[in-house]
Amino acid sequence: MSDPGENSWGDPPYQNAFLMEHKADYVKKPKHYREQNEDACIICNIISGKEETTSFVIYKDDKLMVFLNLFPYTTGHALISPIRHITGYDELTTHELNDFAVMTQRVIKMLKHYANTESFNAGWNQGEWSGGSIRHFHAHIVPRYRTDINFIDIIGKSRTVLYPLEKVQEELQRYVPFLCGEKSISELFETS
Numbered sequence: 001m002s003d004p005g006e007n008s009w010g011d012p013p014y015q016n017a018f019l020m021e022h023k024a025d026y027v028k029k030p031k032h033y034r035e036q037n038e039d040a041c042i043i044c045n046i047i048s049g050k051e052e053t054t055s056f057v058i059y060k061d062d063k064l065m066v067f068l069n070l071f072p073y074t075t076g077h078a079l080i081s082p083i084r085h086i087t088g089y090d091e092l093t094t095h096e097l098n099d100f101a102v103m104t105q106r107v108i109k110m111l112k113h114y115a116n117t118e119s120f121n122a123g124w125n126q127g128e129w130s131g132g133s134i135r136h137f138h139a140h141i142v143p144r145y146r147t148d149i150n151f152i153d154i155i156g157k158s159r160t161v162l163y164p165l166e167k168v169q170e171e172l173q174r175y176v177p178f179l180c181g182e183k184s185i186s187e188l189f190e191t192s
Helices: 022-028 042-047 094-115 166-180
Strands: 057-060 064-068 079-083 119-123 138-146
Touching: 042 064, 057 166, 064 094, 064 166, 079 166, 094 119, 094 138, 094 166
Parallel strands: none
Antiparallel strands: 057 064, 064 079, 079 138, 119 138
């Protein structure tokens, strides 16, 4: 039996906790969560293709859309949203739930290949007090790297993003045949 004080999970990736007071500004700013409807919803605007709405769509069909976060935590931070304007996971129909689960798995596999990582945060904020700012239900898939928190994040109060969103969008759109279930990743990227 191992010593109960011994860390059986290996060394933690971060040895210290840092107070990041600048994040409080984002949390405290008014989000107008209650005022959103389909006409005022940024995700609905992206779905409908409104030109004035900046977006980086990777994949869209009649049920779901995969797109990049405009303010990514890391390179490849993707969002998955149903086309239908709903506010929570519990509103997905059985068919939508199945499609959503399959797409979530495909996006993770795509990002594993693209970002060369095995680590992810995946989830969503549901409801006014959860920290989310968009009322249209969507999930975040965030690739994580051993070195994705560094001095720039902490001291410089800035996030390091390695590639512009346009480049990441272009690269990830190569995976569309995988996302829609037509090909495997290995078929897409096999070398002759």
